[in-house]
Amino acid sequence: MRAERPGRFNTRPTLEDIRRAPKVLLHDHLDGGVRPGTVVDLARESGYGDLPTTDPDALRAWFAESADSGSLERYLKPFSHTGGVMQSVEALTRVAYECAEDLANDGIVYAEVRYAPALHLRAGLSLEQVVEAVLDGFARGRREFGIRVGTLLTANRNQARSMEIAKLAVRYRDDGVVGFDIAGTEAGYPPIKHLDAFEYLRRENAHFTIHAGEGFGLPSIWQAIQWCGADRLGHGVRIIDDIEVDGDETRLGRLADYVRDKRIPLEMCPSSNVQTGAATSIAEHPIGLLHDLGFRVTVNTDNRLMSKTTLSEEFAKLIEVFDYDWDDLQWFTVNAMKSAFLPFTERLELINGVIKPGFAQLKWNRAHPSA
Ligand SMILES: O=c1[nH]cnc2c1ncn2[C@H]1C[C@H](O)[C@@H](CO)O1
Ligand SMILES: [Zn+2]
Numbered sequence: 001m002r003a004e005r006p007g008r009f010n011t012r013p014t015l016e017d018i019r020r021a022p023k024v025l026l027h028d029h030l031d032g033g034v035r036p037g038t039v040v041d042l043a044r045e046s047g048y049g050d051l052p053t054t055d056p057d058a059l060r061a062w063f064a065e066s067a068d069s070g071s072l073e074r075y076l077k078p079f080s081h082t083g084g085v086m087q088s089v090e091a092l093t094r095v096a097y098e099c100a101e102d103l104a105n106d107g108i109v110y111a112e113v114r115y116a117p118a119l120h121l122r123a124g125l126s127l128e129q130v131v132e133a134v135l136d137g138f139a140r141g142r143r144e145f146g147i148r149v150g151t152l153l154t155a156n157r158n159q160a161r162s163m164e165i166a167k168l169a170v171r172y173r174d175d176g177v178v179g180f181d182i183a184g185t186e187a188g189y190p191p192i193k194h195l196d197a198f199e200y201l202r203r204e205n206a207h208f209t210i211h212a213g214e215g216f217g218l219p220s221i222w223q224a225i226q227w228c229g230a231d232r233l234g235h236g237v238r239i240i241d242d243i244e245v246d247g248d249e250t251r252l253g254r255l256a257d258y259v260r261d262k263r264i265p266l267e268m269c270p271s272s273n274v275q276t277g278a279a280t281s282i283a284e285h286p287i288g289l290l291h292d293l294g295f296r297v298t299v300n301t302d303n304r305l306m307s308k309t310t311l312s313e314e315f316a317k318l319i320e321v322f323d324y325d326w327d328d329l330q331w332f333t334v335n336a337m338k339s340a341f342l343p344f345t346e347r348l349e350l351i352n353g354v355i356k357p358g359f360a361q362l363k364w365n366r367a368h369p370s371a
Contacts, residue, residue, distance in 0.1 A: 011366050012319060013326055018312040021329060022109045022358035024336035024350075025300055025311050027209075027234055027267035029154075029183075030115035030134065031082040032303025033102070034095050036060040042085035042094075046123075051081055060305070067306035070277040072215035073185055078306055087123040092133035093140070100141020100149055106310045109354050110340060113138070114152035114181050117168060118161050127168055135176045150178030150341060152209065155197065157182045157189040162197035170204045178341040179207040181234060186215035191224045198228040207231050207341040209267065213238035214278050222255055225264065232339055233259075236266040237278050240286035243293070250293060260295050265339035269302035270317060271309045283321040291322070291332075298336040326366070330359045 013021070036056040043051050052062050066078045086092055096113075103111050117130040125133075131153070138149040153169040155162035162182060169180040180201055182194055191198075191210050201208050211234035212224035218241050224230040233239075242253035252260065259266075268287045273279040279286065290297050299314050301307065315332070318324055337351050365371075 011326065012323070013315075013329055013366075015312060015316045017362060017366065018315045018319075018329065019107045021107055021333070021362055022355050023107050023311055023315075024298075024333050024340065024355070025103060025108050025111040026232070026265070026298055026336050026339060027269055027300035027302060028099075028103070028111060028113050029303050030095060030099060030113050030151075031079055031086060031119070032306050033099055033113075033301070034082045034086070034305055035098055035102070036063070036305070038095060038098060039082060039085055042091045043081075046085060046087065046091070048081075048085050050084060060308075063305050064308040067303070068275045070275075072187075072276045072278070075272070075276045075306065076185065082305070083119045084122075086120055087125065089125065089129060089133040092120060092130060093137040096134045096137025096149075097141045098137075100138055100147050101145055102304070103149070103311075104141070104145035104147040106312050108147060108311060109358075110148050110150075110337065110342070110350055112150045112152055112178060112341060114154045114183070116154040116156055116183065117165060118156065118159065127164070131168060131172050131177065135172070138176060149176075151176055152179045152181045152341070153177055154181040154183045155194065157184040157186065157191070157194065157211075159184075162194040163200060166197040166201050166206075166208075169208075170201070170206055173206065179209065179231075181209050181211065183211045183234070186211065186220055190216075190220060191228045191230075195228060198230075202229050209234050211235060214273070214276065217241050218255060221259075225255075225259070230264075231341070232265040232267055234267050235269060235273065235278065236264075237268065237273055237286050239266070239295075240289065243289065245289070250289070252293075260293065263296045265296045265298055265335065266290065267298055267300050269300045269307070270314055271307040272302035275307060282317050285318075287318065288322050291328070296335055296339060297332065298339060299332050326359065326363050330355070333359070 036059040067075045117127045120130045155165040209232040210224040210230040213221040214235035217238040242256035244251040270285045
């Protein structure tokens with residue numbers, strides 16, 4: 001347990017407090033956060049007959065249990081069902097709209113939600129129809145719930161379509177697509193295989209993140225940054241392999257130093273990492289050390305359905321084991337907002353106009369409970 005810090009506001013935020021705080025989410029998969037009831041509805045409407053159960057509660061439990069597998073490859077298997085029912089304009093728009101509602105209800109003020117357009121073409125949609133359907137759902141969500149959601153287009157690292165998806169991201173950059181990503185099985189599919197797509201994006205002054213350092217270690221992180229030029233790292237947990245801890249002393253290797261020096265944002269997803277075996281437990285999650293060492297760490301959900309979580313719950317779990325306080329919660333949030341793929345002026349507006357005043361108010365309320 002950390003010692004009391006005199007002069008600092010150190011009341012522990014409760015789950016309810018966290019829900020009220022204005023939060024930012026950078027790493028959340030659209031097909032990893034579908035409501036179980038919606039999966040059942042969409043399966044019925046489209047004639048998808050492969051669901052393991054059509055009872056929403058049982059299905060919720062099934063997704064979490066299947067993902068809780070100890071390997072990234074097995075964690076990814078249940079996505080075939082959410083992807084399987086997201087094959088029409090109506091389905092994609094509904095899932096995006098409900099995603100906006102769920103994130104807004106969790107107190108999120110800005111989110112970047114990603115998905116792989118190529119996984120939604122089975123019933124004959126074009127890539128453009130997929131992208132427009134999702135944008136439409138998020139635009140409706142913004143009008144109704146006030147939450148701003150940018151999308152990231154993901155390419156599958158074991159397919160050869162990354163250039164096509166990168167071009168799609170650039171084409172829709174002024175309509176709500178804020179960046180690009182690659183995901184899927186990491187071992188055996190290094191980021192460098194998609195170098196042409198990343199070089200294209202850099203020439204277009206576009207933003208991208210790369211899932212790296214989750215199912216594979218330092219070589220993947222090194223390639224993502226030094227060959228591909230990633231703006232952010234999806235997970236990046238294995239950067240811990242380049243940090244030596246010897247009692248109170250820590251020694252950073254050159255790659256870890258570089259990541260910290262350049263303020264490269266790490267999109268950490270604690271619960272997901274425990275499920276895939278990238279971390280042994282929340283208490284032993286590298287985020288604790290990386291936070292203390294001043295890395296640009298952010299907290300994320302990855303897949304709210306498969307990882308049975310929300311952003312508020314991820315924070316609550318971290319607060320429980322690392323004893324984080326309001327200042328830490330705000331620090332993670334400002335880190336995330338600074339790292340978003342929105343223009344600088346819009347990031348600043350959200351930090352100074354929404355996040356800081358929101359936290360100040362909550363801290364004041366907690367310090368003056370009877371006021
Ligand atoms: O944590 C992850 N690592 C790698 N790939 C992932 C992860 N979570 C989801 N995905 C994949 C499965 C989805 O179908 C795809 C697009 O959202 O991204
Ligand atoms: Zn992910």
